[in-house]
Structure formats: C-alpha cells, structure tokens
Amino acid sequence: MRDLWPLALVLLAALALPFVVAGMDLAYVVGIATRIMIYALAGISLNLILGYGGMVSFGHAAFFGTGAYVVGILSTHATYGEPLTTWPFEVGGTEQALIAWPLAMLAAGLLALVIGALSLRTAGLYFIMITLAFAQMIFFFFVSLQAYGGEDGLSLFARSQAGPLDLGDDRQFYYLVLALLALVLFLKSRLIEARFGRVLQGIRDNERRMRALGYPTYRYKLVAFVISGALAGLAGALIANQTEFVSPAFLDWPRSGDFIVIVVLGGMGRLYGPLAGAALFLLLEEVLAAWTEHWMIILGPILVLLVLYARGGVWDLIAGRLSRRKAGADG
Amino acid sequence: MAEPLLQVEGLVKAYGAVRACDGVALQIAAGQIHAVIGPNGAGKTTLIGVIAGELPAEAGIIRLAGRAITRSPVQARAKQGLARTYQITSVLPRFSALDNVVLAALAQQRHAFGFWRPLRREAALAERAAAALARVGLEAERDRPAATLAHGQQRQLEIAMALVAEPKLLLLDEPTAGMGPEDSARIVALLKALKGGLAILLVEHDMDAVFALADRITVMVNGRPIASGPPAAIRADAEVRRAYLGEDAA
Amino acid sequence: MLLLIEQVLNGLQLGVTLFLLAAGLTLVLGIMNLVNLAHGSLYMVGAFICASVAGATGSFLLGLVVALPATALVGMAVELVVLRRLYARDHLDQVLATFGLILFFNELVRILWGPRALFLDGPSWLSGTVEILPGIPYPAFRLAIIVLGLAVALFLAWLTTRTRLGMLIRAGASNREMVSALGVDVRWLYTLVFGIGAMLAALAGVMAGPIYAVEVGMGESILILTFVVIVIGGIGSIRGAFVGSLLVGVVDTLGRAFLPGLLKLFLMPATADGVGASLASMAIYILMAAVLIWRPRGLFPAHA
Numbered sequence: 001m002r003d004l005w006p007l008a009l010v011l012l013a014a015l016a017l018p019f020v021v022a023g024m025d026l027a028y029v030v031g032i033a034t035r036i037m038i039y040a041l042a043g044i045s046l047n048l049i050l051g052y053g054g055m056v057s058f059g060h061a062a063f064f065g066t067g068a069y070v071v072g073i074l075s076t077h078a079t080y081g082e083p084l085t086t087w088p089f090e091v092g093g094t095e096q097a098l099i100a101w102p103l104a105m106l107a108a109g110l111l112a113l114v115i116g117a118l119s120l121r122t123a124g125l126y127f128i129m130i131t132l133a134f135a136q137m138i139f140f141f142f143v144s145l146q147a148y149g150g151e152d153g154l155s156l157f158a159r160s161q162a163g164p165l166d167l168g169d170d171r172q173f174y175y176l177v178l179a180l181l182a183l184v185l186f187l188k189s190r191l192i193e194a195r196f197g198r199v200l201q202g203i204r205d206n207e208r209r210m211r212a213l214g215y216p217t218y219r220y221k222l223v224a225f226v227i228s229g230a231l232a233g234l235a236g237a238l239i240a241n242q243t244e245f246v247s248p249a250f251l252d253w254p255r256s257g258d259f260i261v262i263v264v265l266g267g268m269g270r271l272y273g274p275l276a277g278a279a280l281f282l283l284l285e286e287v288l289a290a291w292t293e294h295w296m297i298i299l300g301p302i303l304v305l306l307v308l309y310a311r312g313g314v315w316d317l318i319a320g321r322l323s324r325r326k327a328g329a330d331g
Numbered sequence: 332m333a334e335p336l337l338q339v340e341g342l343v344k345a346y347g348a349v350r351a352c353d354g355v356a357l358q359i360a361a362g363q364i365h366a367v368i369g370p371n372g373a374g375k376t377t378l379i380g381v382i383a384g385e386l387p388a389e390a391g392i393i394r395l396a397g398r399a400i401t402r403s404p405v406q407a408r409a410k411q412g413l414a415r416t417y418q419i420t421s422v423l424p425r426f427s428a429l430d431n432v433v434l435a436a437l438a439q440q441r442h443a444f445g446f447w448r449p450l451r452r453e454a455a456l457a458e459r460a461a462a463a464l465a466r467v468g469l470e471a472e473r474d475r476p477a478a479t480l481a482h483g484q485q486r487q488l489e490i491a492m493a494l495v496a497e498p499k500l501l502l503l504d505e506p507t508a509g510m511g512p513e514d515s516a517r518i519v520a521l522l523k524a525l526k527g528g529l530a531i532l533l534v535e536h537d538m539d540a541v542f543a544l545a546d547r548i549t550v551m552v553n554g555r556p557i558a559s560g561p562p563a564a565i566r567a568d569a570e571v572r573r574a575y576l577g578e579d580a581a
Numbered sequence: 582m583l584l585l586i587e588q589v590l591n592g593l594q595l596g597v598t599l600f601l602l603a604a605g606l607t608l609v610l611g612i613m614n615l616v617n618l619a620h621g622s623l624y625m626v627g628a629f630i631c632a633s634v635a636g637a638t639g640s641f642l643l644g645l646v647v648a649l650p651a652t653a654l655v656g657m658a659v660e661l662v663v664l665r666r667l668y669a670r671d672h673l674d675q676v677l678a679t680f681g682l683i684l685f686f687n688e689l690v691r692i693l694w695g696p697r698a699l700f701l702d703g704p705s706w707l708s709g710t711v712e713i714l715p716g717i718p719y720p721a722f723r724l725a726i727i728v729l730g731l732a733v734a735l736f737l738a739w740l741t742t743r744t745r746l747g748m749l750i751r752a753g754a755s756n757r758e759m760v761s762a763l764g765v766d767v768r769w770l771y772t773l774v775f776g777i778g779a780m781l782a783a784l785a786g787v788m789a790g791p792i793y794a795v796e797v798g799m800g801e802s803i804l805i806l807t808f809v810v811i812v813i814g815g816i817g818s819i820r821g822a823f824v825g826s827l828l829v830g831v832v833d834t835l836g837r838a839f840l841p842g843l844l845k846l847f848l849m850p851a852t853a854d855g856v857g858a859s860l861a862s863m864a865i866y867i868l869m870a871a872v873l874i875w876r877p878r879g880l881f882p883a884h885a
Contacts, residue, residue, distance in 0.1 A: 056672055056673045118870050119873075121874075122877050122878070126878070128616055129808035130808075130869070133808050140863060144859040146855055193451070194448055195445030195450050195453075198434065199443045202423050202426065206421060208385070210423075211405045211406050211409075212405055212414075212421075213435050213496070214409030214410045214439065214496070215406055215438050220443075253805065257676075261680070294688050296684040297684075297685055299681070299684055303680060303681030304681040304682065307667075307670070311674070
C-alpha cells in the first residue's frame with residue numbers, strides 16, 4: 001500500500017489544479033497539465049517494454065500517431081457524413097469516444113503485433129534500428145495518404161463525444177485524461193507485480209536464463225509489445241482530441257526519441273517514472289522555448305550530460321542527494 | 332537394460348572448421364550421475380549447450396525419455412524435464428533468492444499470463460520455492476537479492492532453481508568451478524544427497540568430486556568420446572591415463 | 582526502356598550515396614558496438630561546409646576539399662568528447678546521448694546558416710549530360726557519383742582486407758586485447774575509424790548536396806535509410822553494406838518511378854496513384870521485413 005502514497009498525493013494536487021489557477025492562466029495551465037498527462041501515458045506504455053522488458057524500441061511514435069489518426073479519420077468521416085467504406089457493407093465514421101478510442105487502441109495494438117512479431121526476431125542493435133525503420137515506414141504511409149491531408153495532416157471538427165461529458169470543455173477533458181491516467185497507473189501497478197510482469201522483468205534481467213527455465217520468451221515480449229502499442233494508441237487518441245489536429249509529425253522519429261527521454265528522465269522501470277519524466281521534459285521544453293527559440297541547442301547537451309552523469313534518471317539523482325545528506329547527518 | 336533416459340547418438344557441432352563435438356554418443360539411465368571429463372577444449376560445455384538446446388546440432392540425435400528433442404527449442408526441452416546450470420553462474424541478479432526460485436517453479440506451469448494477482452501472493456509457488464531453497468541450504472538468504480549472494484551461494488541458488496522444476500535430467504556445467512574447498516565440498520555433499528532421485532550429466536574438472544559422485548564416466552578428447560564406463564574401469568583404462576588422467580592422477 | 586535505364590542509374594546513385602554512409606556506420610556499429618544516431622549529422626555538416634565554401638569561392642572542388650577533413654575533425658572531436666565514454670554503456674545510453682547530439686547539431690546548423698535550405702551547384706564541368714548508350718543521355722554529375730562511390734567501395738575493400746590498418750580494425754572488432762598486445766592504442770584506432778567514417782559521411786553529404794536540398798534535418802531521413810541498409814546487409818559487414826545500399830537505392834527509386842503506373846493496370850487511376858505512392862514509400866521497409874523473416878541477422882552476418 002505504501003506504493004500508492006505518491007499516486008494519492010499527485011492525484012490530489014491534480015484534482016485541485018483547475019481550481020487553484022484562475023482567469024487567463026487557466027486554459028494555459030490546464031492545457032499544459034493535460035499534455036503532460038497524455039505524454040506520461042505514452043511514457044508509461046513505453047516504460048512497460050523499455051523499463052520492465054528491456055526492449056529499446058525507437059519506434060513508439062508509430063503507435064501514438066496511429067491512435068491519433070484513427071480518431072482523426074473516424075471523426076472526419078462523421079463530420080462530412082462520408083462512409084469509410086461501402087464494401088462489403090457500409091461503415092461510417094464516428095465521433096463517439098467509446099467507439100473511436102477503443103478502435104484507436106485496437107489499430108495501434110494490431111500494428112504493434114505486426115511490427116513486434118518481426119522486430120522481436122532480433123535483439124540489441126538490430127532491434128533499435130528496425131523499430132525506428134518500421135516507425136518511419138508508418139510515417140511515410142500517413143504522409144502519402146492524400147485523402148487525409150498528406151503531409152499537412154487534418155483538422156478535427158470537434159473533440160470526441162463521451163456521454164454526458166462535454167470534452168470540448170478543457171476542464172472536463174482534463175479530468176477525463178486524469179481519470180484514464182490514474183486507471184492505467186493502477187492497472188499497471190497490478191500487472192508488473194503479477195505473473196506476467198515478473199516474468200517480463202526476469203526476461204529483461206537475463207533472457208537466456210529464462211529460456212533455460214522453460215519460458216518461451218518471444219511470446220512474453222510480444223504480448224508486452226502489443227499491450228504497450230495499444231496503450232500508446234490511447235495516448236494518441238487523447239492527443240488528437242486535445243489538439244483537435246492530427247499530422248504525420250505525431251509519428252516522426254524525434255517523437256519516439258522524446259518518449260525515450262521521458263522514460264529515462266523519470267527513471268526506467270519505475271511505476272511513476274514516466275509521469276515525473278513527462279512533467280520535467282515538457283516543462284523544461286516550455287521554459288527553454290520561452291527563453292530562446294534555439295532551445296534545442298541546450299536540450300541536446302543536457303541529454304548527453306544526463307546520460308554521462310545521471311544514469312538512473314532524476315529520481316536517483318534526488319534520492320542519491322537525499323541519502324547522501326542523510327548519511328552526512330548520521331555521520 | 333531399460334530404455335535410457337537420455338540417449339545421444341552421433342552428435343556433431345562445429346564452429347567453422349573446428350568440430351567441438353564430433354560424433355558424441357552417450358546414454359544416461361534414470362537416476363544415474365554420468366560425468367563427462369576431458370582436457371580444456373574437449374567440447375564438454377558445447378555438449379551441454381547442444382543437449383540443452385542453446386546450440387543447434389549439425390548432425391545426430393538427442394532423445395529424452397524416448398522422445399527425439401534434437402530440434403526442439405531450449406524452452407520446450409526445459410518443459411520436458413531438462414534443467415541446467417551454467418559454467419558462469421546465471422541467475423536473475425535483481426530478484427531475491429526466493430523470487431528466482433519462484434520464477435523457476437512458475438516456468439513449469441502451462442503459462443504465466445497472469446495480469447492481476449500479485450505473484451508474491453501465490454502461496455503454493457512460494458512454498459515449493461522455499462522448500463527448494465531449504466534443500467540446497469539457502470533458506471536463510473531467501474530475501475536477499477541474488478546479486479548480493481556469494482559466488483558459492485549463487486551456485487546453490489542455481490541448483491535450487493533447477494530442482495524446483497523437478498527435472499528428469501539435470502545438466503551441471505562445472506558446478507564447483509571457481510570455488511574454495513569448503514564451498515566445493517558443500518556442493519558435492521548436496522549432489523550426493525540428490526543421487527538416485529534424478530539423472531545428472533556432470534561436467535567437472537575436480538577429479539575427487541567426479542569419482543565421489545559418478546556412476547559412469549565418459550572421457551572426451553578433441554570432441555570425441557574416447558572411453559566410457561564405470562569409474563573403476565576409467566581409472567584403469569590405459570588410453571585415458573595417457574590422454575588425460577596421466578597429468579592429473581599421477 | 583530508356584526510362585528504366587535512367588531510373589536504375591538513379592537507383593545506383595542513391596545506392597552509392599547510402600553506401601558512403603553505411604560503410605562508416607556499420608564499422609562503428611560492428612567494431613565499437615555503438616549506435617550512433619548522430620552519423621547523419623556528420624553528413625549534414627559536410628554538406629553545409631561544402632555549400633558555404635563553394636558559395637563563397639564559387640568552387641565546388643574547394644568546398645569538397647575543405648569539407649572532408651573539416652568533418653573528419655568534427656567527427657573525431659565528437660568521438661573524443663562524448664562517444665568514447667559510451668562504448669562501455671548499454672545501447673539505450675548510446676541512443677539517448679546521440680539523440681541529444683542530433684538536436685545539438687541541427688540547432689547549431691540552424692543558428693550558423695539559418696533555417697532556409699542552401700543551394701549547392703555541382704562543378705560546371707560536370708553539369709552536362711553524358712550519352713551512356715546511343716540516344717540515352719544521363720547527367721554527368723550523377724554518373725560521377727556512381728563512379729566515385731564504386732571507387733570508394735573498392736578502396737574500402739582493399740583497406741580492410743589488404744592493409745595493416747584494416748587488419749587492426751578487423752582484429753579490434755573481435756579482440757581488443759590482441760590489438761593492444763601489438764602495441765596499438767585501441768582508443769586511437771577507434772578515433773581514427775570514426776574519423777574515416779565521418780569523412781565518408783561528409784563525402785556522401787557533398788555528393789548529395791547538388792541533387793537534394795542542403796537543409797537542417799537532411800541527416801536523419803537518410804540515416805534511417807542507412808539503418809535499413811545495415812539491417813539488410815548485416816551489422817559490421819562492408820560487403821553487406823554495399824549490397825544492401827544498392828538494393829535499397831534501386832528498389833526505392835524504381836518503386837517510386839514505376840509502382841503507380843504498374844498499379845494502373847489493375848486499379849482506377851486515382852486509386853492507383855494513391856496506393857502506388859504509399860506502397861512505393863514503404864517498399865524498402867517491406868524489403869527489410871522480408872530479409873528479417875528470411876535472415877534475421879542480415880544477408881552477410883559479420884560474426885556468424
């Protein structure tokens with residue numbers, strides 16, 4: 001139960017947030033907070049395979065973007081009343097969150113199944129390059145989709161409809177994302193302690209040993225990859241709703257890099273790591289971007305320094321400082 | 332003689348031009364300890380790798396309890412009753428000793444696709460794991476991360492991980508390698524206690540251990556078995572003495 | 582027929598450009614076991630240096646002569662300052678740090694040269710066309726790239742198999758201690774290999790400059806193609822890089838040129854254009870997937 005404390009605290013703060021800030025700042029703050037949570041969700045999905053499964057996937061944006069596109073495409077068809085397909089029977093678009101979002105997860109999960117089945121035949125360097133390459137393939141696929149805006153992407157007419165909620169209202173949308181994030185965190189806290197999660201971590205630590213024990217490791221890694229892809233699809237569906245805009249930029253390769261940064265920044269294989277990582281990364285971006293338009297020239301070296309000197313993520317950095325201070329106080 | 336538990340025939344495994352295993356034949360009866368000895372580079376570790384399934388055989392047949400497993404992947408062989416330890420101990424360093432064994436026990440279940448119930452609350456698995464730890468004398472270290480265990484203890488842990496699966500055949504690759512005499516003696520005593528319950532293929536350099544434990548011994552030189560028989564016969568075999576034991580037992 | 586020959590040549594030209602990048606990268610991957618995402622940045626830096634020198638002096642050749650050693654120095658500096666510390670780290674660290682390097686180099690180039698693309702003209706004496714077969718003209722510059730790329734391939738084959746340096750490089754890949762025992766400082770050997778890789782990347786950038794735009798981000802799109810090449814060819818294999826490069830170059834070029842037309846035989850023209858364009862842009866990745874199914878470690882695995 002001790003593990004649930006940070007979650008409860010963050011949850012309380014998050015619940016209060018839209019009431020603490022008011023006026024002009026509200027839209028801005030709630031907007032950023034929503035974006036942080038959505039990126040945290042994507043980070044959580046990547047953390048499952050990267051942090052708990054030891055699979056360095058450099059193609060996570062593909063699943064994120066696919067989820068976004070599914071929502072975008074369904075919504076466009078609903079807006080213009082054009083059926084998606086007329087054969088073998090007519091299928092129309094939809095703006096219903098309860099239909100579109102699960103479909104986004106399904107599509108991203110299926111894509112992860114195909115990409116994972118191929119990429120997981122390899123490991124190490126090959127795996128990194130192959131996931132990156134397949135993600136780029138999906139990127140080019142959406143770039144070439146002229147019917148849905150090609151390179152320019154497509155704007156959504158409105159956010160999804162979710163029963164009594166009005167997602168067009170930033171505050172309601174914020175609370176829905178918060179609820180989803182809390183739900184996902186809870187489910188993941190169960191998953192990583194259950195049989196599947198423990199086996200996955202065993203594979204991360206020593207795959208050869210796990211195979212010799214009798215585990216068909218490929219199967220476990222593939223299932224983790226698919227779950228991870230579907231979750232990233234959900235994050236994508238949410239980002240499409242927040243920005244009311246979908247474009248290939250959502251699946252371009254730097255986005256995959258951002259997700260890795262978010263996971264590592266927060267500390268790999270930590271349940272709440274991606275939340276901290278997303279908050280830190282997006283706020284850092286925000287601060288640097290406000291300071292200079294060339295903020296990436298600072299962010300780049302920060303990443304290099306982080307790798308060279310703070311390998312366990314900010315979490316360890318803070319924990320290390322604290323324990324050192326404590327040790328100093330004791331001695 | 333009843334059908335042997337493990338039957339290896341004409342096994343060939345080559346690295347480029349070097350034949351690490353060159354027509355190895357071997358039979359192990361249920362409950363027997365069969366030692367494979369030979370000078371460095373004789374192909375003993377390769378033989379274990381091929382039997383375990385980590386290295387593909389180029390030719391030959393491996394049968395476990397009558398079923399050909401020559402083409403089965405590692406994990407399938409493990410499920411059919413093969414367990415192994417490595418020459419360089421291989422455990423899950425970040426997991427506690429108990430959790431290492433729990434995962435080994437879990438591997439024997441049909442699958443481990445459980446997404447909800449915490450593994451540490453699965454009492455049946457934990458009990459079996461604790462019993463296996465007790466069998467190798469590690470019950471006091473159950474909650475320590477494997478990485479913090481001493482070398483000898485990690486080896487004991489590896490054996491516990493193998494035992495919990497109740498294998499038909501245990502492959503031990505130099506279980507006393509890199510150990511002091513005290514740890515070595517403990518492992519030998521442990522293996523002696525296991526004798527009869529399961530078959531063991533033992534690769535070992537420590538001749539005292541080999542002659543204390545083995546029911547049969549096969550001597551390998553340059554990838555080929557040059558002699559096979561009970562310990563007394565091997566000790567007496569002139570060719571073996573010339574090829575190998577001469578340096579050691581003289 | 583005429584178009585086919587021209588497109589095959591275009592494919593070869595893209596192929597040898599990819600080879601220049603892949604050769605250096607595959608050595609770094611194979612020998613140092615290092616994922617270097619910033620390899621594409623060196624390609625970009627090379628192109629930009631050449632473009633500005635050529636812009637200032639009007640001489641493409643002078644640009645080339647300056648760009649190659651300058652980029653090699655940049656590459657070696659990066660190796661000394663950052664990458665050297667990453668050899669012993671896991672791949673994730675390498676990915677992150679070199680991702681940081683990409684951001685840095687892209688932004689640096691944007692600050693130094695501005696956000697707009699530069700134009701780089703090839704040398705005037707290569708601006709015409711050459712009649713490769715009677716009635717089939719082909720741009721001389723592109724032909725020169727193909728010839729140069731093949732020459733570099735031959736040179737690298739000679740370097741790695743026939744020279745002491747090549748022997749050391751290959752030995753360093755499998756046995757650091759052995760090379761150290763020969764009295765060679767492996768660290769400097771690595772820096773040198775990295776410099777060679779950087780110079781080849783710069784050469785690719787300079788060659789590609791007059792054909793594609795010299796712009797920020799040019800390194801990454803080609804880097805990913807290079808990864809596809811290496812996955813197909815097998816990590817650490819120069820031969821694999823060569824075969825993979827030509828395969829990817831030709832398949833990509835022919836796919837874009839002919840797939841839409843081909844599909845028009847079966848589909849409505851509008852659909853064919855759309856599907857054709859999609860398929861063409863995905864062709865090399867599908868090729869990569871096929872190779873993966875058939876040979877997960879590439880066509881020429883270096884360590885079988």
